Every structure is written in structure tokens, then in C-alpha cells.
Amino acid sequence: MDLDLPFLIASLIKIGVFIGITMTFVSVCVIFERRFSAIIQDRVGPNRTMIPLSILGFKKDLALPIGGLTQPVADGLKFILKEDFTPSYVRKFFFWLAPALVVVPALLTMAVIPFGSPMEIGSEYIPLAVADLNVGPLFIFAIASLAVYGITLAGWASNSKYPFFGGVRSCAQMISYEIALGLSIIPVLMFFGGLNLGQIVDDQVANGWLLLPLWNEGGLIVTPGYWADPGEAIQRLLLLVPIVISFVIFTTSIFAETNRMPFDLPECETELVGGYHTEYSSMKFALFFMGEYAAMVVGSALIVTLFLGGWSIGFGIDQLLPTGAWWVSLLHLGVFLGKVTFFILFFILVRWTVPRFRYDQLMNLGWIVFFEAALINVFLAALVMAYPSLGLIGVLVGFALLLTVTILLIKIAKGATGKPSVTAV
Amino acid sequence: MAIVKVERPKLSAGEKIYFGAILKGMVITLRHAFRSLAGKSTGAETLKSSGIGVTMQYPEQKWDDQMPEYYRGAPALVTDEQDRERCVSCQLCEFICPPKAIKITPGEIPSDDEWAKVEKRPKEFEIDMIRCIYCGMCEEVCPEQAIYLRPDYAITGTNRSEMVHDKKRLYEIGGKRVGLVNKWNELK
Structure with a gap:
């Protein structure tokens, strides 16, 4: 195999820049x-x-009027300078491994996110993603789910019961919501017909963002060009129903995946002393937070890429800009980062x-509401998409069938969420 | 006691879906955010906010003019109308002081002094502000109305010796206090 030196250098630069951007966004998250x-809270x-x-020996501190923007630096310094205390009873190897296992997957998933439009250097178009994989979302799910190991190992390796509870809770929660997460984007992938995030964004540039199909190749929705093929336009707008359901389920599942409110059950001062990170201190503790925030950044980036057009400015403006010019790429990068922010x-x-959920409510929501809703949603999207080939009758029959199944499922689900039987204890 | 069975409220379909409530909550939090950025939070005026939220930002803004007359801050010595030190160094405050913060070195007033009949005044009067608990017992016990708790609260120093208030500092804080019983003065 030949060593493609320019590709290697470009990749290295991209890795450096994108990890830099992610880490900057982690500190932006902290200050925000x-x-x-x-x-x-009116404070x-x-x-x-x-x-x-x-x-350093100067007379005065340098007080810049930036409203505390240096706070993340101060927070980070505090964490670095604190005592790194490892309790004597922990399982040392896994105790040290766990924080890394939380941060690394979050940073790895950043590799497939397209940050901006491809940049033309020389005669080559360089995509602004570290790896322009054809399995983007799958790669993200596969790697992001590894973060479960970090948190679970942290809980287990602490060799202390409350962190262990935190780890177990987190494990159950993240696995439950991964199913809804994966199923909810199937309609999206069906619509785009591919898993390459770069192509998904290109498609949205031309045909309108997934959640805002306000323009297509013909022009904006108010111009007659949009309605050149009325059937297709109406189908696209009807498709918004399953896509909005997808969006809601996906966003909520991302909340659960990143262990954030209202799903932050693994961390709980009142029940678990602290959570899976009770026994951690100093930088190891900070790594858990960095992992959580990095996961949040990646989650937002994924939502933006799939549903809100990634780096595209939208409304047909992108087509007016010259493709491949460096300033256009940077502009798109800025737009992307703005959306993520x-x-x-x-x-x-x-x-x-939102107040946090009780643990059984959390599990109900994951397994009984979102799982079924995502499944039904897949078929709903399929019905809308199959309209040209099935014809009106076929779609109506399919819809009736889907409705029956839905009602049946709701009936079953109601039985499952009913009052817990006391005799079982 | 009769047992009252509390029924769970019946929720309508819209309430069960839960999203309406979440959106309503977001509107409330966002309204708080915008109002606190504009400095128009509820109570911002009465709490003298600095412009963001309801918070008064301490070293720049102070609550001093709202301090009540009876606020128990730093204990201090006072002089009377004729600039006489009211303290006669009876040492009652030193003995009653629960954390033993007060140290008095009594001194005699020379016979050629205007106030020779008072006989004693403190040569040294030190209050260790690290020890002081602002209980006000010294003020309570003083038979001469010479020591008072003033509203000064920001007593800071960079080392321990700076935190010990000597006689000069105590009179500085206390100042002149008029309208007290002047049992050593000639009645006019």
C-alpha cells in the first residue's frame, strides 16, 4: 500500500483542529x-x-472585561492542582482506566462529523471531516456506546456500594436508550438512502433541511419552482410527521445517553452520595465531566447534522456561494458551530x-414509549415514502393496519405500566 | 382521624403527552433569563440589583445604608462630648468576654490631669478581632457606656497582628458618642 502523504498530513491537521474545537466547546459548555x-435563576x-x-510578581491582576470567560481555565487549573487521591480499596487498573474510557469514545465520534463544506486545496476537495465514512451514524452509535463501559467500570472499580449503584443505573439507562436512539433515525436514513454524513448534509443543502423543507432544487417554498412536482412536494411535507417524531425521540435519547437532566439518575447526591464518580478526585473526576460535555457536543453535532442541515446556511444561499473556496468552508464551519452552540x-x-424522572418512569419511557413509538414511526415513514409505488389504496390499507397495531400496542403498554403488584414482593 | 383517600388527578390526553408542560416550563425559564439579562427580574429594584438578575455585586455595591441601627459589628470604644475616654479600665468586659478577645492594660490618670477624679483609663486596650464573636456582652456589661458594637463588618487583614485592634483603632471606629449619661461631668 502506498503511503498517501498529503492525505496523512491533511488528516493530522484535521484531527488536531477538530479535537481542539471539541475541547474548546467543552469549556464553552462549562461557561454556558x-x-x-x-x-x-436571576443570578x-x-x-x-x-x-x-x-x-507572577506583577502589581495588579489583569481584569479583562470579558464577563468571566476565563472561568473554564480557572476550573481546569483547580482540577489539575487538586490532590489526586486514590482510595486504597479500589481496583486500581480499572479505576484508572474508567475516566479515559468515558472521554475517548466521545472524542472519537467527532471523527465522522462533517464540520464544514469540502475545501479545495490544489485541485483536490478535502472534506472537513476526519473520516468521511460511509457508515457515519453507525460508527457514532458503536463508539459512543463504549462510554457505558467507562461509567460502569468507574462504579464497579470504586469498590464502594453507592458508586456501584450509580454505575449500574447508568449502564441500564444507556443501553435502554440506545435502542430508541438507533431506531429513531431509521426513517431519516431511509429518506436519505445512505449513511454517509457528508452526503446527508449535501442532500439537505439541495433539498432543504430535514426539519425545514422550505426549499428544494426548484427554489424556495413560496416560488412556483418548489411545486414543479406537486406530488413529490406534498409527500416531502407529509414526511415531516414521522421526521418530527424521530427528532423528538432522538433528541430525548441523546439527553439520556449523555446522562444529563432530566435523565441524570447515575449522579445523585441524595441517594448515591455523588454517583459513579464518588471516589474520584482531581483530574480523573474532571475527565468524567469532560466526557459528559464532549458527548453533549457530539450529540448536538449529530442532531444538527441529521436534522438541521449540518453546516449549510440554508434557504438556497449555499448554492450562490462558490464551492470549495476556503472562506466558504470557514463560513460553513462557523454556521455549524453556531448551530451546535x-x-x-x-x-x-x-x-x-425539566424535573428529573423517577427511575421506573425513565425505564417506562425508554422501553414502553420510545421503543414502540420509534418502531411504529419507521413504518409510518415507510408508508409515506411508498406512496408512489403502493398507490392510495395500498397506503390507506397500510395505514389502517398500522393504526390497529398502534392501538393494540398502547393497550399492551398500558397493562405493562399498570400498578406494580404488591404480592410480588 | 378519618382516613382521607387522595385521588390522583385525572390527566387529559394533552397533559399525558407531557410536551406542553415542558414547553410551558421552557417559556418560564427563558422569560427569567431574558428578564434577568435586562435587569428587570422580580425584586431587582428592591434588592438593588447590579443589572443582572437580582444580585448585588459585593465590593462595588454595598448594603451599608440599609444596615439597621442595632447591627452588631466590630466592638469599639467611644469618647464623650469633651473628648474624654469613657473607659475607666474596670476590666469587666475583659472578664465577661466569652472568647477572651479583649485585653486591657489599666493605667492611672495623673493628678494634674483635667479628669484626675476618674482615676483610671486604659493604657492599652486590645480587641483581637479573630477571636471576637460579636456577642455584644462587652457593651452590655460596661458600667460606663464606653464600648459599643458598631456597624463595621468588613474587618480584614493580611496577618494576625493586623487583626488585633489597638486603642487608637478602636477610638477611630467608635468616634464620639453624645447623649449618654455623663456621671463624671459637672452638672451644668
């Missing part, structure tokens, strides 16, 4: 979490961290809005 939650939040020049803010808003 602290300040946004503060203003939601100010950390707003006066400054650069401590006085410890919006979703991070949304994550934080949800955290401070």
Missing part, C-alpha cells in the same frame, strides 16, 4: 452552563475571573427546566 443557569454567575498576574444552550435550558 454556569452563566446561563445563573441568569435563568449573575461567575463573572470576574481574571488573569492572575499578581502571582444553539443546541448546547437548548440542552442547558432543558436541564434547568
